[in-house]
Amino acid sequence: MRDLGYGLSNFCRVRYPPVRSGRKTIADHIPDASEALNDAGIVVSNLSHKLDGTPFFDNLSLKLTERRIGLIGRNGSGKSTLSRLMSGLVAPTDGNIRIHGVDVYKDRAAAIRTIGLIFQNPDHQIIFPTVEEEIAFGLESLCGDKKQAREKAKAFLKAFGRSEWAERGTFTLSQGQRHLVCLMAVLAMEPKVIFLDEPFAGLDWPTSRRLFDWLDKLDQQVLLVTHDIDHLASFDRIIWLEKGSLMGDGTPTEVLPAYREAMEAFVHVDDPILGGNLVLDTARGDI
Ligand SMILES: Nc1ncnc2c1ncn2[C@@H]1O[C@H](COP(=O)(O)OP(=O)(O)OP(=O)(O)O)[C@@H](O)[C@H]1O
Incomplete structure (x- = not known):
């Protein structure tokens, strides 16, 4: 497709220089040698x-x-x-990622204890026919004991008020309920960090609201990938990426208005009916 020269990267770079937090600059987030020894949180170092x-x-x-x-x-x-990359599922070309001190790509055994991943589609995650088996699977890989894992899974279901789901077929549950099974399976393993990749897509409002409320109560560090920025107003930090580059990094008040403005500008500038300029370049990664 033809690019009329209004590419997102140029657009954002001209009108929206990277948003920087009033309290911190990007440089504050770059670990120096002493920080590299600090095991707290997620540390992405010189990732290419x-x-x-x-x-x-x-x-x-x-x-x-x-x-x-x-x-x-x-x-x-x-x-x-x-x-x-942060979950250690893919090897970085260069640089490294440590989560609570664990090099997540190199040390998979420790990574499994450290990170929990919840995908957009629970069907990409659920592999067992019953709920209890699904929750017990990760536990068994941690403790190496099937019986103990099944008992812990039962106790976990009870704690969530879902004991009656133990023998229930995972594919007899609704999508929202399967999301909850995924969340329980991840929480049962007590990871330090939970990554969620668009977990609310396709869920009705009450279900997504309930999942969000559960997430809100978790003690763990949560990294949420989402297009629904309304979910992020209460978050501590927002990272805005465009084509692999950091466009914004700060609190929701610092980043979200600029993001919203940039996205709204896209709607009007690129609309084929209103603006006559819709050019989606798949090679460029617009869609
Ligand atoms: N394995 C791969 N090989 C080649 N290109 C890839 C691969 N995975 C992703 N890409 C490309 O990398 C870019 C980033 O993809 P990614 O899935 O990370 O984007 P995203 O921000 O999660 O998008 P979305 O909001 O649509 O889920 C896209 O242009 C995609 O086509």
Whole structure:
């Protein structure tokens, strides 16, 4: 497709220089040698990553110690890729990522104890026919004892007021209920950090609200990838990515208005009916 020269990256760079927190600058989040020894939170150090041989992340460094962190950006901005890298599912081309001191790619056994991942679609996560088996699976990989894992799964279901789900077929549950099973399976393993990649997509408002309320009560550090910025107003820190670059980093009040304005400008500038200029370049990653 033809690009009329109003690419997102240029648009944002001209009108929206990276948003910086009043309290901190990006440099404050770059770990120095002494900070690298600090095991707290998520530490991304000089991350460079290529996709199909093309550089995507270039020397990205972040130190995330806040309890609630939102990761936003347009489609293709790199949110899921960064989540996969942070979860240790993908090897970074260069640099490293440590979560509470664990190099998540190199030390998978420790990573499983440290990170919990919840995907957008519970069907990409659930593999067992019954709820109890699903929850017991991760526990068994931690303790190595099937009976103990099943008992712990039962106790966990009871604590969530869902004992009657133990023998229930996972695919007889609604999508919202399957999300809850995924959340319980992850929480049962007591990870220090939980990554959620668009967990509310496709859920009705009460279900997403209830899931959000559960998340809100968790003690764990949570990193939430979402397009629904209304969920992020109460968060501690927002990271805004565009095409692998950091466009904003700060509190919701510092980042979200600029993000909203940039996204609204896109609606009007690029609308084929109102503006006549819709040019979506798939190679560029617009869609
Ligand atoms: N394995 C891969 N190989 C090559 N390119 C990839 C790969 N995975 C993702 N990409 C590309 O990297 C870019 C970032 O993708 P990513 O899925 O991280 O974006 P996203 O911000 O999560 O998008 P969305 O909001 O649509 O979920 C996209 O242009 C995508 O096409």
